[in-house]
Amino acid sequence: MEQQQYLEKLMYIRHILELIQGEIEYSGAPLFEVFGKTANRVQEPYRSWMLDLKRRVEARGGQSFRGIWEACTETKLKELHLKSRHMRELSEVGMYLGQMDVRTGRTSMQMYLENLGAEIEETRQEITAKKRIGNWLGVMSGLFLVIVLF
Template sequence: MQRVIGAILILTATSGAGYVYCSELKAYLEKMQYLRYVFSLIKGEIAYTHAPLPEVFQEVARRIKKPYRTWLMETAREVEQRTETGFVRAWSRCIDRYLKSLGLKQEHSILIKEPGTFLGSLEQETLDHTLQMYLNRVDLEIEKLREGLAAKTRIGSCLGVMSGIFLIVILI
């Protein structure tokens, strides 16, 4: 009887580990989609208001959730106060400081830092076109994540159950 209960517990635990792995993958995809949403809000705000970047960041920050709100508010504050020598440094530093909790992969962190190189220095029409190209690149990254998600969730679920069965066979 104890072996049966142990086997059920092992199978439940390993299946649960597979489920947690799958849910973490889905959460990561949602983070990337929300970052894409934030950048589309920034693009729209720049295109329609022609306001300075700190004002754009503050306006967009009012409409989004934390930690993205904190990131944009602090970026706006640093750009207004000119605490950094350039916009690129302030942008990168604020991303490193306030979006660290998202746990982005290195390649996606670099992708998020990229707009800092062109946001503060281009004309309106060029900036609009460049932001659209950037959003297209983010869309491609999200699509890659989405394609890999289906296979990885299937593998994660199967590995959870299979590893549980393997442990049960070894222990019994």
């Protein structure tokens, strides 16, 4: 069950990044507007993550976009308890997303989404295998009890 919840978290993050990518590509809006629009379409804790990104990017204060993205991601998504690898990869998205070269940002985002899709598929396969093993163990233990009792 725990693995299923983790899978749902990864799928929701992929959904959010696809929303961001779509907004950037089709509206061409500044990033703070993209984060604001995305915040209206997602649930907590992702909403507070997007709103914090919007607020900090709008204010900037001389901080790089990458720094803002990493700080917001680490503080707002800490409660998701993502594996360190997934958290690191999500933080790295900010390295390319804030660049002026839209093509590089788009390519990097697409690459991350493909990797995340592969991770999601791998996790699904693990869950399926564990369910199969659990079902077989249930059948075998039932047969064992029948044999022992008779």
